[in-house]
Amino acid sequence: MEQTYTISDLAHEFDISTRTIRYYEERGLIHPGRTEGGQRTYSRKDRTRLRLILRGKRFGFSLEEIAEMINMFDQDRSGKKQLEVTIQYGRKKIKEVDDKIQDMIALRDEMESLLQDFQSRLKQIKGEESR
Amino acid sequence: MEQTYTISDLAHEFDISTRTIRYYEERGLIHPGRTEGGQRTYSRKDRTRLRLILRGKRFGFSLEEIAEMINMFDQDRSGKKQLEVTIQYGRKKIKEVDDKIQDMIALRDEMESLLQDFQSRLKQIKGEESR
DNA sequence: ATTGACATTAACGTTAACGTAAACTAGAAT
DNA sequence: ATTCTAGTTTACGTTAACGTTAATGTCAAT
CATH class of the missing domain: 3.30.160 (Double Stranded RNA Binding Domain)
Structure with a gap:
């Protein structure tokens, strides 16, 4: 119970680019941890959150709306x-x-x-x- | 039976800008007639078609996809x-x-x-x- | 310790879907 | 006839949501 993912792990799993994931972070939608060396590290919760973001996207909510909803429930x-x-x-x-x-x-x-x-x-x- | 609409009639009815309607025409989604003086004139069919376009938009299809679908059924x-x-x-x-x-x-x-x-x-x- | 694959930031580029402004014309109303 | 509202084209501007490139750092494996 310490499962983490790299950025490209998630990029592959959800078939999106790493840029996209970083952009979501830039927009305040997700907040991964960092390793000693400064690389992003994603927990299971982060992964779940990313799935939610993508689901929101898929039916036409803007990232801003999604941010609003997520932060609300957060x-x-x-x-x-x-x-x-x-x-x-x-x-x-x-x-x-x-x-x-x-x-x-x-x-x-x-x-x-x-x-x-x-x-x-x-x-x-x-x-x-x-x- | 000769009901027609001006561009702003439709703009008001569907709460979109005239620019938007012209843009849809530019993209080949709708083909209104013209008056003597060169102003666009929309038939009932045109209006129906516009409704379809907007419905398509509302759940996230791109104009290109919508064009493809419409022209198909057309x-x-x-x-x-x-x-x-x-x-x-x-x-x-x-x-x-x-x-x-x-x-x-x-x-x-x-x-x-x-x-x-x-x-x-x-x-x-x-x-x-x-x- | 040196690859090689993957990571980082910074910054400029791109596309769709319009908005906006300018310069002009048409049609309706007085 | 004039005024006002609404129409026309042309063309540049804008925003969201990334793509792309450059210049550089990290980590796992040999």
Whole structure:
């Protein structure tokens, strides 16, 4: 239990460049440790965090938004009022995600119905063919 | 039945700039008509198409990808082979969308479970409070 | 101790997707 | 007829999210 990763370990695993990982650090999204010699060293938590970042990216959040969300869930919010605010914000963000999901489902359906059109056209052609 | 729109009609309706709409045209995503004097005039079909473009954008497809998809569903594919290819491609794109949806649902769940943590913490604090 | 593969920072370059400004024209309203 | 609002093209500017290069340091293996 002391599992760490180098920057290229993670770069390979997630199929991104080392530059990208360093850039995320530059933007305050991740905070790896350092070795004696000054090289970055990533813990399991860092790796998990990177996965989260990439997941956020994949559906169109900006790095700034992702930073906001992550840092939010990150702080040691011990006060009651703080916790309540955090939860409020979290609910809002989740709703945003829900909305995006709905939007995508709508697009999916639209695409599907276009495809149906094409398929019935194809069927018709095939029908004519065998006359 | 001759409903048309000006560029700012659509800009207002979809809450985007006229520059954006012109840019989509520049990139070959939409092809409005012109008035005598040279001003762009948008039909209902153009409007529908714009809606599709924006929907595509909203979940992270690039304009190039959107152009590819739209033009695909656009051509008058009368040949059987052509139709089959189009349908294949369409299936592929729909699967991509499905994957994105799955991905987003995973993120949503992740966020939800984080929120649960916070909420149980809050409950605990409230419990202590009333002791 | 010397490779060789991988690491570091610094800084400039690149692309997509527009924003913005200038200089001008068209159309609607008074 | 004039004024005002909205349209046009051209062209340069901007930002996010990295890519790329240079110049140099580190670590593991021989």
